[in-house]
Amino acid sequence: MTATAAPPATSPLAGHEAKIDALRETGHWLWQRGFSLGTSSNYSVVVSRDPLELLITASGKDKGRLTRADFVIVDRDGKATSPGQPKSSAETLLHTVVAELPGVGAVLHTHSVWATVLSDLFFKQGAVEIAGYEMLKGLDGITTHEHTSQIEIFENTQDIPQLAEQVRERLTNSIRPLKHGYLIRKHGMYTWGKDLDEARRHVEIIEFLLECTARRLMLTGGLHPAS
């Protein structure tokens, strides 16, 4: 990752250099893994809780080569906190809706091949069901392989406010709230964590589990995810 100029002292980004560089390094890592190719994906960290403010990637940037200028500070409504900043991610509201949850410090959106394919293959079932894998224990709060995780799938849309409201309803659902992450059909994955390290771990773990699911289907020749 190449060094780029620090934001000027008058910029709303001033003082956030460490978080910016951590997100830049995250983008480079996700790009290397093939999870954030080209301009796909977006990433955010919470920089203020009350009022809620996020540091988020600007829209349309190559995520493998983010510069220190490729970031925006937004409020809970997804609006830039001051004029003159670049346009924030087109999916900003999908970050703010998750970041509103207490305990969330970072949100990562990726576009891996396996998440994209499985989000379509399992769309009619509503979720990818993942059960019995030791690697499930890499997800916050899971302590045994004897666990079933449902990675829910939302239909893709360009109407991000409407999708954000659907996600909000599922995040706050009292019976079975979304945990760890979700998929958007033929699009990608959202995951989050208490901080950037945990969100990165969740990306790795969920991607591993999705790849296991997909490769198992390919080897066994059928859509029998629970068998």
Ligand SMILES: CSCCC(=O)C(=O)COP(=O)(O)O
């Ligand atoms: C070729 S990626 C299409 C847009 C998208 O899904 C994405 O994740 C990146 O959008 P952004 O506005 O955050 O650059």
Ligand SMILES: [Zn+2]
């Ligand atoms: Zn996307």
